[in-house]
Amino acid sequence: MTKPRITDDHLIDSVAEALQYISYYHPPDFISAMAEAYELEESESARNAIRQILMNSRMAAIGQRPICQDTGSVNVFLDIGVQAPLGWTRTPQDLIDEATRRAYALSVNPLRASIVTDPLGARRNTRDNTPAMIQTEFVAGESVSVSVSAKGGGSENKAKLAVLNPSDSVADWVVDTVAKLGAGWCPPGMIGLGVGGSVDKAMAMAKRALNLPIDISELRRRGAETAEDRLRLELYHRLNALGIGAQGLGGLTAVLDVKVLSFPTHAASLPVALIPNCAATRHLHFTLDGSDPATFTPPDLSLWPDLGDCAVTGRRVDLDALDEAMLASFSPGDTLLLSGRLYTGRDAAHRRMIEGLAKGEPLPVDLRGRAIYYVGPVDPVGDEVIGPAGPTTSTRMDKFTAPLLAASGLKIMIGKAERGPEAIAAIREHGAVYLIAVGGAAYLVSKAIKRAKPVAYLELGMEAIYEIEVEDMPVTVAVDSRGQSIHHSGPARWRRG
Incomplete structure (x- = not known):
């Protein structure tokens, strides 16, 4: 009897559905690992960040809208059985x-296109997030095993x-x-390691390792059986002892698990990829055997912990009435709820503004006494004002900070992760402050945005400057007007050993 063939549509339909599902x-x-980290966390700032991530996760699951505004590059691992009945054309x-x-x-759920072509030249957005990044291996068997992930740029850059x-x-x-990565990879999260092989093999293994299940609690209970197990356990304890904590704010948990894949290597070499x-x-695994496209069952909402009232508490700040005294009263670690008008702007907008200033041109918007949010949102659907709108990594704006201030x-900058010495010096000099929104809580943040309109550089798409109005947008003070940084003091306080 002839086996049913694995068709073009089987793969296309399955991958398309998987990409929507993991968004x-x-x-x-x-979810279970984050819930456990939340229960164990003793740092108030880190615990608040984990709570927002879990709240956002449940909201995204119910609303079927992206967890994060960076809906990632598409990464697919194909393990093709050498006896699989392929009917691909x-x-x-x-x-x-x-x-x-x-x-x-x-x-009904458009995802943000982030892939640019001509990376050494014009860097034009392909507008459809293609091409995908694919790793293909031929393995024993009669089926095709597929792992699909959407990898955000902040963590990929690390x-x-x-x-x-x-x-x-x-x-x-x-x-x-x-210890030197900073918080741009948006912890808590996973660390994938590839050890051995060649340099390209090590990198591929590290990426593949991130799709393995989180099982560090089980490993801790049963104990190490292999060299890889021993390395995982050692690193899990040593990395969390660094005190990095959620979002780099300082705390007990930054690493939920460490996954290790290894391969034979040259006697003179030890390649290690991280x-x-x-x-x-975001990842999902399925198998195609020719019968049908894959189908996926939504997770039960009971998986998420009961966090009670979804409101985030903090000091309310009117962005339309900022003054020097108010800014000077902020301290690293303070939770603020922002209301009022601010502007958005990422890398491309900052570059355009600085280039314009160098030519003697006025800024396209008046930033005096205002706030700017480093964000590239997802397109809205239905009655949404804006799509998921979480922060991007702020260090990419560091080189623009001094001339722009x-x-x-400008008095307030909002993003994620730490700022470098040059940016902190400029913040201190100009009496500005730097705030962070929680990376990985994009849908939650978007609910605080009540109005949005593009006002400059519209041709930049998601990198255009928007004027937005927010109500009780939750943020944490990361660098105060004196140049004190929570990303320095927080981990130092919580470092162990």
């Missing part, structure tokens, strides 16, 4: 790119690779590396 559903093991790249276009343009001496300590290198996964961990009178 709004966290994996159940991630096009390449896997063509098929998965078609699935990506379909998923990212779905009208990937590291080293070729160690065979006698070097992998654990020491990893601890030293993670890739973190953020609080918007000097020229504009």
Whole structure:
């Protein structure tokens, strides 16, 4: 009897559905691990951040809207059984790119297109998030195993690779590396390691490792059985002892699990690749055998912990009535609820503003005494004012900060992760402040935005400058007007050992 063939449509339909599914559903093991971290956390700032991530996760699951505004690059691992009854008429790249276009343009839940072509030149957005990043292997068997993930840029940008001496300590290198990553990878999350092989093999293993289930609690109960197990346990304890905490605010948990894959390597080499996964961990696995496209069951809402009232509490701040005394009263770690008018602006908008200033041109908007939010939102649907609108990594704006503060009178910047020495010096000099919204809580943040309209650089798409009005937008003071940073003091306070 002839076996049913795995068709083009089986792969396209399955990948497209998986990409939509992971845009709004966290994996159940991630929810459980975050809930456990929330219960154990002793740092008030970190606990508040984890709470917002869990609240956002449940809201995204109910509303079927993206967990994070950065809906990621598409990463697919294809393990093709050598005896699989393939009926494909096009390449896997063509098929998965078609699935990506379909998923990212779905009208009821459009996803943000972030992929640019001509990376060394014009860097034009492809507008459909293609091409996907695909790793293909041929394996024993009669089916096709598919792992689909959507990898955010903030955590991807923190990937590291080293070729160690065979006698070097992998654990020491990893601890030293993670200690220097900053918070741009949006912890709590996963650390994926690839050890051995060649440099390209190590990187592929590190990426694949991030799709493995979170099972560190089980490993801790049963104990290590392999060298990989021993490395995982050592790193789980040592990395969390760094005191990084959620969002880098200082606390007990930044790493939910450490996953390790290894491969034989040259006797003179020890390649080690490290890739973190953020609080918007998104992946799904399925198998195609020719019978039908894959189907996916939504997680039960009982998986999420009962957090009571979804309101975030904090000091209310009127963005339309900022003054020096108010700004000076903020301290690192304070939770604020912002209301009033502010502007959005990311890398491209900042570059355009600074280039214009150099030519003697006025800024396209009046930032004097105002706030700017580093965000590139998802397109709205239905009656939404704006789509999920979480913060982007602020360090990318550091080189623009001093000239913009000097020229504009800007007083508040909002993003995620730490600021570098140059930006902190400029903040202190100009009496400004830097606030962070929780990375991985984009849908929650969007609910605080009551009005939005593009006002400048409209051709930049999601990187255009918007004027938005917010009501009780939750943020944390990260750098105060004296240049004191929670990303310095928080981890220092919670570091152990």
